[in-house]
Amino acid sequence: MLGAARDDGSSVGLVTTMGALHQGHLSLVEAAHRDCDFVTVTIFVNPTQFGEAADLAAYPRDLGADLLLCEQAGVDAAFAPSTEEMYPSGPPATVVSPGPIASTLEGASRPGHFAGVATVLTKLFTLAGECTAYFGEKDYQQLVVVRQLVHDLDLPVAVRGCPTVREPDGLALSSRNRWLSHDGRVAALSLWRALGAGRLLVEGGESDAGAVEAAMLTALGASPLVVPDYAVAADPISLEPVETLENEVRLLVAGRVESVRLIDNVAASVKISA
Numbered sequence: 001m002l003g004a005a006r007d008d009g010s011s012v013g014l015v016t017t018m019g020a021l022h023q024g025h026l027s028l029v030e031a032a033h034r035d036c037d038f039v040t041v042t043i044f045v046n047p048t049q050f051g052e053a054a055d056l057a058a059y060p061r062d063l064g065a066d067l068l069l070c071e072q073a074g075v076d077a078a079f080a081p082s083t084e085e086m087y088p089s090g091p092p093a094t095v096v097s098p099g100p101i102a103s104t105l106e107g108a109s110r111p112g113h114f115a116g117v118a119t120v121l122t123k124l125f126t127l128a129g130e131c132t133a134y135f136g137e138k139d140y141q142q143l144v145v146v147r148q149l150v151h152d153l154d155l156p157v158a159v160r161g162c163p164t165v166r167e168p169d170g171l172a173l174s175s176r177n178r179w180l181s182h183d184g185r186v187a188a189l190s191l192w193r194a195l196g197a198g199r200l201l202v203e204g205g206e207s208d209a210g211a212v213e214a215a216m217l218t219a220l221g222a223s224p225l226v227v228p229d230y231a232v233a234a235d236p237i238s239l240e241p242v243e244t245l246e247n248e249v250r251l252l253v254a255g256r257v258e259s260v261r262l263i264d265n266v267a268a269s270v271k272i273s274a
């Protein structure tokens, strides 16, 4: 179907998701519509990127609602394969390993996660063929992994990062937010506050990454319902840790709120004084 669209001269936009679609996903569809003639969405809860079986089993699924949202958003084709269709021989023997970046930050907390992501995306990109693929900055490390994957394997895919869609109070939209209680929802704002505290310091001229990270960690742990995982300042391209802040930096935080794992990040720029 995508080949036929390309044969007709259409450009193809691809949005890969695990379903439970919300406005964050739909913002990627909107971005794809702005650039491309034919927009396709994949919906697949990929078992190989989950560490804990319970997390996979509990992941929200509502294909009927997702397909309706796709239709309303003008998606030209939705691809929602079963696990058997994606992995007819069971978990694949061939796995795409993203290297060192896969074992830091999210990768440190979720061993095997990015190999699962890189493997399923290699399959989806191969099925899709030449296209532009849209990914949210919400999952910033994933975006970095995808850019590296496409570069290293010469895949015919242009990768576009899109801004994080947030609730009016700043909480990043996530399929996992639905598991939070009212109090958990309030506590989850600690992630956004931590990033705000970090950004304020960076923009105020703080050059010591350790001081920025410590302030973010304090803000993250301010609520007793939040168990902080990490709060780091990293190079925006490589996600390597930085010690001295210069120019652009990416601030990333992660924590568990009522056992729901949440992540968020923002860009911050060191102001160069004239």
Ligand code: AMP
Pocket (backbone or CB within 6 Å): 016, 017, 018, 019, 023, 024, 025, 027, 028, 134, 135, 136, 137, 138, 139, 162, 163, 164, 165, 166, 172, 173, 174, 175
């Ligand atoms: P997921 O279904 O969680 O695998 O996400 C599918 C795509 O949607 C990924 O590229 C995510 O980064 C992106 N996404 C998820 N939440 C948001 C958000 N709040 N804003 C922008 N993009 C998002």
